[in-house]
Amino acid sequence: xxxxxxxxxxxxxxxxxxxTLAIFRQPAIIAPSxxxxxxxxxxxxxxFSRAISLPGFPQVDSYLQFTLAGTVTxxxxxxxxxxxxxxxxDIEEGFFDRLLAAPTSRTSILFGRLAGSSVFGGLQALIxxxxxxxxxxxxxxxxxxxxxxxxxxxxxxxxxxxxxxxxALKTGSAEAVQGTFPILFILLFLSSAxxxxxxxxxxxxxxxDFNPISYMVEGQRSLSIDGxxxxxxxxxxxxxxxxxxxxxxxxxRQLSVRLAAR
Amino acid sequence: xxxTRSVGILATRSVRTIRRLxxxxxxxxxxxxxxxxxxxxxxxxxxxxPNFPTDRSINWYMPLGIMMGAAFGGVGLGFxxxxxxxxxFYDRLRMSPTSxxxxxxxxLTGTLIRVLLMTTLVIVIGIxxxxxxxGGLLGVLCLYISALGIATTGAGWGLGLAxxxxxxxxxxxxxxxxxxxxxxxxxxxxxxxxxxxxxxxxRINPATNILxxxxxxxxxxxxxxxxxxxxxxxxxxxxxxMSVLCLGFALRNLxxxxx
Numbered sequence: 001x002x003x004x005x006x007x008x009x010x011x012x013x014x015x016x017x018x019x020t021l022a023i024f025r026q027p028a029i030i031a032p033s034x035x036x037x038x039x040x041x042x043x044x045x046x047x048f049s050r051a052i053s054l055p056g057f058p059q060v061d062s063y064l065q066f067t068l069a070g071t072v073t074x075x076x077x078x079x080x081x082x083x084x085x086x087x088x089x090d091i092e093e094g095f096f097d098r099l100l101a102a103p104t105s106r107t108s109i110l111f112g113r114l115a116g117s118s119v120f121g122g123l124q125a126l127i128x129x130x131x132x133x134x135x136x137x138x139x140x141x142x143x144x145x146x147x148x149x150x151x152x153x154x155x156x157x158x159x160x161x162x163x164x165x166x167x168a169l170k171t172g173s174a175e176a177v178q179g180t181f182p183i184l185f186i187l188l189f190l191s192s193a194x195x196x197x198x199x200x201x202x203x204x205x206x207x208x209d210f211n212p213i214s215y216m217v218e219g220q221r222s223l224s225i226d227g228x229x230x231x232x233x234x235x236x237x238x239x240x241x242x243x244x245x246x247x248x249x250x251x252x253r254q255l256s257v258r259l260a261a262r
Numbered sequence: 263x264x265x266t267r268s269v270g271i272l273a274t275r276s277v278r279t280i281r282r283l284x285x286x287x288x289x290x291x292x293x294x295x296x297x298x299x300x301x302x303x304x305x306x307x308x309x310x311x312p313n314f315p316t317d318r319s320i321n322w323y324m325p326l327g328i329m330m331g332a333a334f335g336g337v338g339l340g341f342x343x344x345x346x347x348x349x350x351f352y353d354r355l356r357m358s359p360t361s362x363x364x365x366x367x368x369x370l371t372g373t374l375i376r377v378l379l380m381t382t383l384v385i386v387i388g389i390x391x392x393x394x395x396x397g398g399l400l401g402v403l404c405l406y407i408s409a410l411g412i413a414t415t416g417a418g419w420g421l422g423l424a425x426x427x428x429x430x431x432x433x434x435x436x437x438x439x440x441x442x443x444x445x446x447x448x449x450x451x452x453x454x455x456x457x458x459x460x461x462x463x464x465r466i467n468p469a470t471n472i473l474x475x476x477x478x479x480x481x482x483x484x485x486x487x488x489x490x491x492x493x494x495x496x497x498x499x500x501x502x503x504m505s506v507l508c509l510g511f512a513l514r515n516l517x518x519x520x521x
Contacts, residue, residue, distance in 0.1 A: 046460030047450040050311050189300040195307070204303030 008105040015104075015112020016119075023082055023116050033079035034124060038131055041071045044194065045135075056198030058225055064137050069220035070193035072128045072149060073156065073213065076121045077184045080157040083117025084164030084177045091172040100262070110169075110255055114161045121157020125150045141228035149220050152236045156216070159244035160184070162251040169254040193217050212239055268364035269371060276342075276372020280379075290338065290376065294331030294384050298324050299391070301450070311455055315477075315485035321396075324388035325405060325476035326449050329469075331384065332377045332409040333444055336416020337436040339373045343424040344432060356519075366512055370417050377413040381406055393480070397489045401479010404494060408476035411501030412469070416440055418508025425515035443469050471500035 023030060045064040052063050060066045090096040090113070099109050129139065129146060139145035168177050190204070191213040200208055208214050219235025226232065280287045301323035309317050316322050346352040355365060385393075385405070395401040419439070423432040446460065447469035453461060464470050475497020478489050487493045 043445060043450070043460060046456050046458045048305075048308075049457045050455055051305075051308060054307050054310055056307060186296070186300075189304060195304050199307035200303060201306050204299075204306065 008108055011105050011108040012112055012115070015108055016115035019083060019086065019113050019116025020119050021116075022086060023120050029082060030079060030120065033075050033082075034127060036078070037071045037075035037128065040074065041067050041132065048195075051195075054199060056196050058196065058221070060225055061136065064132060064135055065225060066196075066221065067194065068128070068132055068137050068139075068224050069149075069217045071132070072125045072153060072220060073193055073217050074188055075124045075128055076153045076156045077160055077188055077213075078181075079120055079124050080117050080160040081164055081177060081181055081184070082120065083113050083157075083161040084168045085174045086116070087113045087165055088168035088172060088174040088177045091168065092174060100259070106255060106259060107252065110162075110165060110251060114158055114165065114251075117161040118154050118158040121161075122150050122154035124157075125153025137224075139224045140226060141223040141232070144228050145223040148223060148233060148236050152216070152220060152240050155237065155240035155244050159240055159247050162244065162247035165251045166247070166254045169251065169258045187211065187213055191217060212243065215239055265361045265364045265367070268360040269368040272364065272368020273371035273375070276339075276369050277375050280376065287376070290331065290335050291380055291383060293334065294327040294380060295387055296327075297330050298327030298384060298388060301326060302391070305450070308451065311451075313454055315452055315481040315487055317482060318392060318394065320388055320391050320393045321480040322477070324384065324393045325408070325473060325480060327388075328381050328384050328405065328409050329412050329449075329473060329476055330444055331380050332413040333416040333440050334437075335377050335380060336373060336413040336418075337420035337440050339369050339417045340420020340422075340424040340436045341433050343369070343421055344428070344430060347424065347428050362513065362516055365516060366418075366421060366509065369421075370414065370509075373417050374410055374413055377409055378406070381409045395479050396481065396483055397479025400489060404478050404497070405476050405480070407501065408472050408497060411475075411497075411505060412472055415501070415504040415508045418505065418510075418512045421512035422508065422515045425512065425519045428519075443467065448473050468500040468504050471496040472504075473497075475501070 041064060044067050045062060048063045051057065052060055052066060058066065087096070087110075090099075096109070100106075126146075129149060139149065141148070164177055164180060167180050168174075171177070190207045191211045192200075192208055193213065197205060197208045197214060197218075215235050216239040219232045219237075219239065222229065222232035223236060298320070302320040305323070306319045308314065309319050309322065314322075343352065346355070385402070397404070420436045423436050426432065427435070446463045447467045448456070448464050449469070450456075453464055453470065456464060471493075474487060474493045478487055478493045478497075481487050
């Protein structure tokens with residue numbers, strides 16, 4: 001069935017609104033992805049306050065300033081599972097089938113779900129930036145830096161949400177989506193989210209060197225510590241965009257496979 | 263049936279699940295190894311901070327991995343008990359002619375055997391990755407005692423909450439409380455290195471003493487904690503007091519469950 005662009009846009013807006021509201025109506029689900037990154041930031045600021053003078057650490061006033069980018073990325077990664085888990089729940093409960101039975105654009109079903117978690121990702125980034133502001137943690141790149149980090153939160157949540165949607169569409173199980181959570185945890189730890197790559201060694205350092213999350217975090221960190229630069233902006237925005245494009249293609253492909261199997 | 267026999271049967275049941283359901287035991291083994299590797303790898307340079315008690319990050323974070331694994335292994339008994347309560351199996355156990363004490367000591371023994379296995383595996387992998395016991399066999403013994411102690415504490419706490427809540431609400435409290443107790447201690451860095459609010463909290467947190475005991479045989483010989491009686495007795499007292507309090511909490515709630 002062909003859909004007029006205006007209809008598709010209307011359907012996308014309605015489904016996006018539904019998924020966004022659904023996230024904010026379940027505070028118990030979103031609270032951990034807001035509380036835990038801030039807890040770890042507070043923990044790190046007390047634990048690693050003396051580590052900032054180690055060789056390899058950038059010039060920062062506090063560990064909190066260093067860890068801002070890691071906190072944002074950690075929260076967004078953990079929160080982005082919510083949208084895909086909701087998509088799997090839609091499949092489990094039959095709502096997905098009812099949407100397919102209705103004259104709804106197929107891509108709107110997927111993008112509508114991802115919109116909710118993406119908006120939440122951007123909001124999370126903003127909350128972390130504002131929550132750390134009273135502790136002297138600022139973004140040296142100014143308004144451009146704040147906007148870029150919030151946008152990076154949006155894009156990262158979209159990209160990771162799309163990746164998780166592949167699992168949701170393949171398995172149709174919210175439990176399976178939640179089960180992939182440790183992979184995000186591992187990816188985050190095997191990056192420079194909490195300590196600079198320059199302080200790591202051996203195989204661990206090489207893994208962090210290959211991990212795109214390292215570069216994404218370092219872009220945001222550079223905006224926060226050094227100010228605006230083309231490299232920092234590219235790392236902050238282009239890497240999550242690239243991830244989002246790649247994972248969206250995978251998710252659309254998995255959606256086609258699921259539709260073809262019906 | 264005597265208490266000893268009941269304890270043996272219930273412990274065997276707990277250990278048998280390792281063979282029957284290895285997929286359930288796997289995360290309990292993987293998590294401490296993962297924690298050890300990522301903490302030691304990420305915070306590799308932390309040992310360069312002046313007065314850090316060891317020059318190998320793996321020596322500092324191997325005990326953390328084991329303690330986290332042991333603590334969560336302990337509270338895992340609470341999860342199993344909640345499932346047994348929900349399926350009605352626990353009612354059948356309570357109606358059997360066994361002492362209330364054996365309903366706690368039996369599964370606890372099974373849990374401690376699992377923790378022993380986990381601790382041994384993590385130590386072997388830790389040594390392969392570069393960990394060295396500067397304190398020799400006494401250091402190894404202290405690490406095992408700490409692991410078993412924190413597992414007993416976790417198990418008592420988990421069982422007490424399982425008997426109190428009788429459903430998965432208890433599981434969330436178990437996980438969160440153990441997580442907070444473990445991290446609000448000298449888990450990541452020694453007391454001398456930390457600052458601010460965490461130093462104040464960690465100083466009065468008994469988990470700090472248990473971690474000190476776990477690390478006495480892994481720190482440098484020049485460190486004040488190296489096989490020091492001060493660190494050992496502080497850890498032993500913390501292990502005994504926490505275990506007694508948490509097992510008492512479990513027994514009290516089991517009795518209330520029976521009432």
